[in-house]
Amino acid sequence: MSYGANAYARVSQTALTPREAEAAVLIKAAGRLQLIQADWTNQSPSLNEALNFNQKVWTLIAGAATAPESPLPDSIKTSIAQLSAFVFKRIIDTMIEPKAEKLSALININHQLAAGLRT
Template sequence: MSYGASAYARVAQTALSPREAEAAVLIKAAGRLQTIQEDWQNQSGALNEALNFNQKVWTIIAGAATAPESQLPIEIKTSIAELSTFVFKRMIDTMIDPKAEKLSALININHQIAAGLRT
């Protein structure tokens, strides 16, 4: 039975649309940040790793959305660029002056964008 379940899991992973894959990665990044936020006292260096992962995710999203060949409307390209700028600034601010509450905005943004990608 477990063979069938693992085979299904592999197919499900490869059958994701690009939007679903982007949403899944955003949720993964949010989950990492949320785990750190919930256990702030014991995060022991994991914060920068989670922020770096989130930065990579947002670099890819911003790059793909704002690329000249992107077929997104200019308004959406602009909005994603502005949101990315906010995300990058918040990540840098959190690295410089770490506080658990600073992660809330990043977690929320990732969840909101992921939800939008799934609709």
């Protein structure tokens, strides 16, 4: 019985809050984009997969943040909606005309939002 209790204790200590989980997913998406940007010649075939992952992350964030039942103030909901629109536009633009430098804005936004979620 103590084995089960110990296992539960270890898991409960490493469980993330929803905000920490969101930040971790944003960092993961940014990391994937950074790897591609840093080794563009070899990694660019993985670009669309990484952009699709980032788009899924932002679809979830935008949907949760702007939902009518979201407790966020309307000004924050509007800001997230506008930021999401920019992210989606940049993703599409990068898919249409791939360039390593286009990833910088997406990487930076993901890092900045993750940092905000962690505070």
